[in-house]
Amino acid sequence: MEIFSTKEDCCGCTACASICAKNAIEMVKDEEGFLYPHIDTEKCVNCGLCAKVCPVKNNRVEKFTKQKAFIVRSHNEENVNASTSGGFFLPIAEWFIDQGGYVVGVCYDNKLNVIHKITNKKEELIDFRGSKYVQSNLADTFSKIRKLLNSNQKVLFSGTPCQVAGLKQYLRGNDQNLWCIDVVCHGVPSPKLWEKYISEMRTEYESNIKDIKFRSKVMGYHTGNMEIHFENGKHYYNTARTDMMLSCFFGEISSRPSCYHCRFKNIQHVSDFTIYDCWSYSKITGKKDDDKGWTHLIVQSEKGLETFEQLKECYEFVEADIRKGVNLDGSMIEKSAKPHPKRAEFYRDFDTETLSEHVKKYGLITKRDYAIDAIKKILFKLHILQFAKNLKG
Structure with a gap:
């Protein structure tokens, strides 16, 4: 049995491994550190279920004609400050737990590995806030979600569009009590890159x-x-220009092969909610942007609309035009990133030198980048940050 022919055809969602009744499929790291399904041919009975639940092979989206868009921000100022953009996730997650449900989100484990975790405790939800630009390890998350749904529990799942699509395919229609939030995805770098980064920072x-x-x-x-806080009291912060991890990510040299040929680039998603950064609040609303962050929200289902209606009091929001939002801030909804011309080479000799040497070798951070960031930090400390933000590079 063959699930995919090239790595561009596998998003690593784990649906195939989760559905296999014979435990014939194991998610195994390749030389770049990405997980791919490996089939034990002695256990495989060629039932074909793995291919049937693959979201890449079965990427179907039913058009929701009542699709709506909003720009939203949580009324909880502490939540907004700690979140990547407008803090959409936490209020809805808290609401689910208040209803007796479970929330599934991305967090760090005690070794700073990026994983998916299931909880029904509100105090653990803060671990899910904020972007993590690494492919999360889903492990047996899908099967655990199915058990909860089978016991008539409500579940809120948050992940990338391909992870949501994989979960939906795996459940094969048993999703009446499932709500999904997908985060518009730029791509997912390898956990191997992340491990090397945090090791060198330590x-x-x-x-x-x-x-x-x-x-x-x-x-x-x-x-x-x-931004990193260390146990010895030291503090680090750098922008995507000069941070090694972020420069690899935004330099398009480190993401999964399938991310550059993403099959899930469409305004219509199988989730209930699609969220992405709102950079153009002023252009869209005509109001001043206070630089605290807003979130673009696309409601993708009737269930999503009903839920948002119940949660409106948790947010400051304005209804927006879907196409205008996508045109200004959401190119990644419809377009895949273009890989760096030396992307394959980057991982091929990844183990031969330190990450700092590697970043320098591939020209991901230049002297000019360091100079611009240094000026921004000076202006920030002098409380004239707005001038720093107007610097072009």
């Missing part, structure tokens, strides 16, 4: 990491920073 700062944010608002929403 070495450089001579300490374990206490807290980390991929998109901190330490310098405002429009100047997102990688």
